[in-house]
Protein backbone atom coordinates (compact mmCIF):
# COMPACT_ATOMS: atom_id res chain seq x y z
CA UNK A 1 0.00 0.00 0.00
CA UNK A 2 1.55 3.28 -1.15
CA UNK A 3 0.60 6.97 -1.05
CA UNK A 4 0.08 6.88 -4.85
CA UNK A 5 -2.37 3.97 -4.52
CA UNK A 6 -4.30 5.90 -1.87
CA UNK A 7 -4.34 9.06 -4.01
CA UNK A 8 -5.36 7.32 -7.24
CA UNK A 9 -7.88 5.01 -5.57
CA UNK A 10 -6.23 1.93 -7.15
CA UNK A 11 -6.08 0.42 -3.69
CA UNK A 12 -9.78 -0.39 -4.07
CA UNK A 13 -9.09 -3.08 -6.70
CA UNK A 14 -5.68 -4.20 -5.43
CA UNK A 15 -5.31 -7.50 -3.47
CA UNK A 16 -3.29 -7.46 -0.28
CA UNK A 17 -1.88 -10.39 1.79
CA UNK A 18 -3.44 -10.87 5.29
CA UNK A 19 -1.95 -8.40 7.83
CA UNK A 20 0.35 -10.29 10.20
CA UNK A 21 -0.31 -8.77 13.59
CA UNK A 22 2.28 -11.12 15.16
CA UNK A 23 5.15 -9.72 13.09
CA UNK A 24 7.91 -8.21 15.31
CA UNK A 25 8.82 -4.53 14.84
CA UNK A 26 12.31 -3.53 13.69
CA UNK A 27 14.75 -4.14 16.59
CA UNK A 28 15.49 -0.86 18.40
CA UNK A 29 19.05 -0.28 19.60
CA UNK A 30 18.76 0.39 23.36
CA UNK A 31 20.98 3.10 24.86
CA UNK A 32 23.95 2.25 27.10
CA UNK A 33 25.98 4.07 29.75
CA UNK A 34 29.37 5.36 28.57
CA UNK A 35 32.11 2.93 29.74
CA UNK A 36 33.64 5.65 31.94
CA UNK A 37 30.31 6.35 33.67
CA UNK A 38 29.67 2.62 33.97
CA UNK A 39 32.96 2.14 35.78
CA UNK A 40 32.33 5.30 37.86
CA UNK A 41 29.17 3.62 39.20
CA UNK A 42 31.17 0.48 40.03
CA UNK A 43 33.75 2.52 41.97
CA UNK A 44 31.02 4.60 43.67
CA UNK A 45 29.35 1.38 44.87
CA UNK A 46 32.64 0.06 46.23
CA UNK A 47 33.05 3.21 48.36
CA UNK A 48 29.37 3.17 49.45
CA UNK A 49 29.56 -0.46 50.59
CA UNK A 50 32.71 0.47 52.56
CA UNK A 51 30.67 3.13 54.36
CA UNK A 52 32.18 6.19 52.65
CA UNK A 53 30.15 9.35 51.93
CA UNK A 54 30.56 11.21 48.61
CA UNK A 55 32.14 14.68 48.69
CA UNK A 56 30.50 17.60 46.81
CA UNK A 57 32.89 17.95 43.88
CA UNK A 58 31.06 20.42 41.63
CA UNK A 59 33.69 23.20 41.81
CA UNK A 60 36.08 22.66 38.93
CA UNK A 61 37.50 26.14 39.65
CA UNK A 62 39.47 26.49 42.87
CA UNK A 63 41.84 29.04 44.37
CA UNK A 64 45.50 28.09 44.51
CA UNK A 65 45.10 28.41 48.26
CA UNK A 66 42.73 25.44 48.57
CA UNK A 67 44.33 23.36 45.79
CA UNK A 68 47.92 23.88 46.90
CA UNK A 69 48.68 26.09 49.94
CA UNK A 70 46.18 24.46 52.31
CA UNK A 71 47.80 21.12 51.34
CA UNK A 72 51.27 22.45 52.22
CA UNK A 73 52.29 22.38 48.55
CA UNK A 74 55.07 25.02 48.39
CA UNK A 75 54.36 28.14 46.30
CA UNK A 76 57.55 27.37 44.32
CA UNK A 77 56.43 23.80 43.49
CA UNK A 78 56.69 23.00 39.75
CA UNK A 79 53.14 21.54 39.78
CA UNK A 80 51.95 25.16 40.15
CA UNK A 81 53.70 26.28 36.95
CA UNK A 82 51.75 27.29 33.88
CA UNK A 83 52.81 24.18 31.99
CA UNK A 84 51.10 21.99 34.59
CA UNK A 85 48.16 24.08 35.78
CA UNK A 86 45.39 26.00 34.00
CA UNK A 87 45.09 29.54 35.42
CA UNK A 88 41.93 31.60 34.91
CA UNK A 89 42.27 35.08 33.40
CA UNK A 90 38.86 36.56 34.25
CA UNK A 91 38.28 36.44 37.12
CA UNK A 92 41.91 35.69 37.92
CA UNK A 93 41.78 35.82 41.72
CA UNK A 94 39.54 34.66 44.57
CA UNK A 95 38.77 35.99 48.04
CA UNK A 96 40.87 34.45 50.85
CA UNK A 97 39.33 32.12 53.48
CA UNK A 98 38.82 33.29 57.11
CA UNK A 99 41.91 35.28 58.18
CA UNK A 100 42.85 33.11 61.17
CA UNK A 101 43.12 29.98 59.01
CA UNK A 102 44.77 31.81 56.11
CA UNK A 103 47.42 33.28 58.42
CA UNK A 104 48.08 29.88 60.04
CA UNK A 105 48.70 28.38 56.58
CA UNK A 106 50.93 31.29 55.48
CA UNK A 107 52.89 30.96 58.74
CA UNK A 108 53.51 27.20 58.46
CA UNK A 109 54.72 27.65 54.85
CA UNK A 110 57.10 30.52 55.69
CA UNK A 111 58.22 29.73 59.25
CA UNK A 112 57.16 26.13 59.93
CA UNK A 113 55.54 25.00 63.15
CA UNK A 114 54.10 21.77 64.62
CA UNK A 115 57.61 20.30 64.53
CA UNK A 116 58.22 21.38 60.90
CA UNK A 117 60.80 23.91 59.73
CA UNK A 118 58.46 24.96 56.86
CA UNK A 119 59.73 26.11 53.46
CA UNK A 120 61.42 29.29 54.74
CA UNK A 121 60.52 31.07 51.46
CA UNK A 122 58.61 34.38 51.31
CA UNK A 123 54.81 33.84 51.20
CA UNK A 124 52.89 35.51 48.35
CA UNK A 125 49.22 36.47 48.89
CA UNK A 126 48.99 36.97 45.14
CA UNK A 127 50.03 33.36 44.40
CA UNK A 128 47.56 32.01 46.97
CA UNK A 129 44.66 33.96 45.45
CA UNK A 130 45.13 32.85 41.83
CA UNK A 131 42.12 30.98 40.42
CA UNK A 132 42.83 27.67 38.63
CA UNK A 133 41.13 24.58 37.29
CA UNK A 134 41.70 22.09 40.12
CA UNK A 135 44.59 19.74 39.41
CA UNK A 136 43.34 17.08 41.86
CA UNK A 137 40.19 16.34 43.85
CA UNK A 138 42.37 16.66 46.97
CA UNK A 139 41.42 20.36 46.68
CA UNK A 140 37.87 19.32 47.59
CA UNK A 141 39.21 17.09 50.35
CA UNK A 142 40.98 20.11 51.88
CA UNK A 143 37.68 22.09 51.96
CA UNK A 144 35.87 19.15 53.60
CA UNK A 145 38.66 18.42 56.09
CA UNK A 146 38.69 22.07 57.20
CA UNK A 147 34.89 21.86 57.73
CA UNK A 148 35.23 18.61 59.71
CA UNK A 149 37.99 20.07 61.89
CA UNK A 150 35.92 23.15 62.77
CA UNK A 151 32.35 21.80 62.75
CA UNK A 152 29.96 22.61 65.64
CA UNK A 153 30.16 19.93 68.35
CA UNK A 154 33.80 19.22 67.46
CA UNK A 155 35.55 16.66 65.28
CA UNK A 156 33.78 13.40 64.40
CA UNK A 157 35.44 10.57 62.42
CA UNK A 158 34.74 10.61 58.66
CA UNK A 159 35.14 8.38 55.60
CA UNK A 160 34.80 10.44 52.40
CA UNK A 161 35.31 9.81 48.67
CA UNK A 162 35.28 11.78 45.44
CA UNK A 163 35.19 10.79 41.75
CA UNK A 164 35.33 13.77 39.43
CA UNK A 165 37.18 15.66 36.72
CA UNK A 166 40.56 17.25 37.30
CA UNK A 167 42.59 19.35 34.85
CA UNK A 168 46.31 19.39 34.09
CA UNK A 169 47.99 21.44 31.40
CA UNK A 170 49.61 18.40 29.77
CA UNK A 171 50.16 17.54 26.13
CA UNK A 172 47.68 14.92 25.00
CA UNK A 173 48.70 11.49 23.70
CA UNK A 174 47.23 7.95 23.62
CA UNK A 175 47.21 7.75 27.41
CA UNK A 176 47.08 11.39 28.55
CA UNK A 177 44.48 14.14 28.17
CA UNK A 178 44.44 17.60 29.71
CA UNK A 179 41.73 16.29 32.01
CA UNK A 180 40.90 13.00 33.70
CA UNK A 181 38.69 11.70 36.50
CA UNK A 182 40.40 11.31 39.83
CA UNK A 183 39.12 8.81 42.37
CA UNK A 184 40.03 9.64 46.00
CA UNK A 185 39.31 8.07 49.37
CA UNK A 186 39.95 9.93 52.64
CA UNK A 187 39.57 8.69 56.25
CA UNK A 188 39.88 10.93 59.34
CA UNK A 189 39.94 9.30 62.80
CA UNK A 190 41.87 9.03 66.06
CA UNK A 191 45.38 7.53 65.82
CA UNK A 192 45.10 6.11 62.28
CA UNK A 193 48.31 4.38 61.17
CA UNK A 194 49.97 3.38 57.90
CA UNK A 195 48.56 -0.10 58.56
CA UNK A 196 45.05 1.35 58.44
CA UNK A 197 45.87 3.02 55.09
CA UNK A 198 47.16 -0.29 53.70
CA UNK A 199 44.09 -2.09 55.06
CA UNK A 200 41.64 0.34 53.46
CA UNK A 201 43.46 0.08 50.11
CA UNK A 202 43.62 -3.72 50.23
CA UNK A 203 39.83 -3.84 50.81
CA UNK A 204 39.13 -1.21 48.13
CA UNK A 205 41.31 -2.70 45.41
CA UNK A 206 40.20 -6.26 46.22
CA UNK A 207 36.67 -5.15 45.33
CA UNK A 208 38.12 -4.06 41.96
CA UNK A 209 39.60 -7.53 41.50
CA UNK A 210 43.15 -6.53 42.47
CA UNK A 211 44.31 -8.76 45.36
CA UNK A 212 48.06 -8.87 45.02
CA UNK A 213 49.33 -5.41 46.00
CA UNK A 214 52.81 -3.98 46.55
CA UNK A 215 53.68 -0.59 48.02
CA UNK A 216 56.64 1.61 47.10
CA UNK A 217 57.79 4.68 49.05
CA UNK A 218 56.97 7.89 47.17
CA UNK A 219 56.76 11.65 47.76
CA UNK A 220 53.79 14.02 47.85
CA UNK A 221 54.07 17.52 49.41
CA UNK A 222 50.88 16.86 51.41
CA UNK A 223 51.44 13.33 52.69
CA UNK A 224 54.23 11.73 54.71
CA UNK A 225 54.81 8.83 54.39
CA UNK A 226 53.54 8.47 50.81
CA UNK A 227 53.32 5.26 48.79
CA UNK A 228 52.78 4.33 45.18
CA UNK A 229 50.56 1.28 44.84
CA UNK A 230 51.22 -1.57 42.41
CA UNK A 231 49.02 -4.58 41.66
CA UNK A 232 49.66 -7.80 39.79
CA UNK A 233 47.14 -7.76 36.94
CA UNK A 234 46.59 -11.43 36.10
CA UNK A 235 44.81 -10.70 32.77
CA UNK A 236 47.92 -8.96 31.38
CA UNK A 237 50.44 -10.87 33.53
CA UNK A 238 52.01 -7.53 34.52
CA UNK A 239 52.53 -5.44 37.64
CA UNK A 240 50.63 -2.18 37.10
CA UNK A 241 50.95 1.12 38.94
CA UNK A 242 47.41 1.58 40.24
CA UNK A 243 47.59 4.72 42.36
CA UNK A 244 49.19 6.84 45.05
CA UNK A 245 48.51 7.29 48.77
CA UNK A 246 49.73 8.65 52.07
CA UNK A 247 49.14 10.06 55.56
CA UNK A 248 48.30 13.78 55.39
CA UNK A 249 50.98 15.91 57.06
CA UNK A 250 50.60 17.79 60.38
CA UNK A 251 51.63 20.98 58.52
CA UNK A 252 48.31 20.60 56.66
CA UNK A 253 46.08 19.18 59.41
CA UNK A 254 47.08 21.29 62.42
CA UNK A 255 46.51 24.71 60.75
CA UNK A 256 43.06 23.29 59.79
CA UNK A 257 42.36 22.87 63.49
CA UNK A 258 42.61 19.08 63.89
CA UNK A 259 43.74 17.87 67.35
CA UNK A 260 47.19 16.20 67.28
CA UNK A 261 45.74 12.67 67.75
CA UNK A 262 43.47 12.94 64.70
CA UNK A 263 45.19 11.47 61.64
CA UNK A 264 43.95 11.52 58.04
CA UNK A 265 44.85 8.97 55.37
CA UNK A 266 44.13 9.16 51.66
CA UNK A 267 44.61 7.32 48.42
CA UNK A 268 43.86 8.05 44.78
CA UNK A 269 43.72 6.60 41.30
CA UNK A 270 42.22 7.57 37.96
CA UNK A 271 38.99 6.35 36.35
CA UNK A 272 40.32 6.34 32.77
CA UNK A 273 43.26 3.97 33.26
CA UNK A 274 41.23 1.03 34.68
CA UNK A 275 38.36 1.73 32.25
CA UNK A 276 40.72 1.54 29.29
CA UNK A 277 42.10 -1.75 30.57
CA UNK A 278 38.65 -3.19 31.38
CA UNK A 279 37.15 -2.23 27.99
CA UNK A 280 40.39 -2.80 26.05
CA UNK A 281 40.78 0.75 24.73
CA UNK A 282 44.19 1.45 23.23
CA UNK A 283 43.74 5.21 22.92
CA UNK A 284 42.18 7.37 25.64
CA UNK A 285 40.94 9.76 22.97
CA UNK A 286 38.59 7.14 21.55
CA UNK A 287 37.30 6.59 25.10
CA UNK A 288 36.28 10.24 25.46
CA UNK A 289 35.21 11.01 21.91
CA UNK A 290 38.08 13.09 20.49
CA UNK A 291 38.41 12.53 16.72
CA UNK A 292 41.53 10.38 16.39
CA UNK A 293 43.25 9.37 13.12
CA UNK A 294 44.56 6.01 14.29
Ligand SMILES: COC[C@@H]1[C@H](c2ccc(C#Cc3ccccc3)cc2)[C@@H]2CN(C(=O)Nc3ccc(OC4CC4)cc3)C[C@@H](O)[C@@H](O)CN12
Nearest residue numbers: 182233241242243244245246266267268269270273274277
Ligand atom coordinates in the same frame (compact mmCIF):
# COMPACT_ATOMS: atom_id res chain seq x y z
C1 LIG B 1 49.16 12.51 36.50
O1 LIG B 1 48.91 11.12 36.71
C2 LIG B 1 47.97 10.95 37.71
C3 LIG B 1 47.27 9.69 37.37
C4 LIG B 1 46.25 9.16 38.32
C5 LIG B 1 46.38 9.48 39.74
C6 LIG B 1 47.56 9.40 40.44
C7 LIG B 1 47.59 9.72 41.80
C8 LIG B 1 46.40 10.07 42.46
C9 LIG B 1 46.41 10.35 43.86
C10 LIG B 1 46.41 10.57 45.01
C11 LIG B 1 46.40 10.81 46.42
C12 LIG B 1 47.56 10.62 47.16
C13 LIG B 1 47.53 10.84 48.52
C14 LIG B 1 46.34 11.24 49.16
C15 LIG B 1 45.18 11.41 48.40
C16 LIG B 1 45.19 11.20 47.04
C17 LIG B 1 45.20 10.11 41.76
C18 LIG B 1 45.19 9.81 40.40
C19 LIG B 1 46.74 7.77 37.88
C20 LIG B 1 46.88 6.73 38.89
N1 LIG B 1 47.11 5.44 38.25
C21 LIG B 1 46.03 4.60 37.97
O2 LIG B 1 44.88 4.97 38.15
N2 LIG B 1 46.35 3.34 37.54
C22 LIG B 1 45.47 2.26 37.50
C23 LIG B 1 44.42 2.11 38.40
C24 LIG B 1 43.60 0.98 38.36
C25 LIG B 1 43.84 0.00 37.40
O3 LIG B 1 42.99 -1.09 37.40
C26 LIG B 1 43.07 -1.97 36.29
C27 LIG B 1 42.14 -3.11 36.35
C28 LIG B 1 43.65 -3.24 36.45
C29 LIG B 1 44.89 0.13 36.48
C30 LIG B 1 45.71 1.27 36.54
C31 LIG B 1 48.51 5.08 38.13
C32 LIG B 1 49.10 5.43 36.78
O4 LIG B 1 48.15 5.18 35.76
C33 LIG B 1 49.63 6.85 36.61
O5 LIG B 1 50.56 6.80 35.55
C34 LIG B 1 48.60 7.88 36.28
N3 LIG B 1 48.00 8.41 37.44
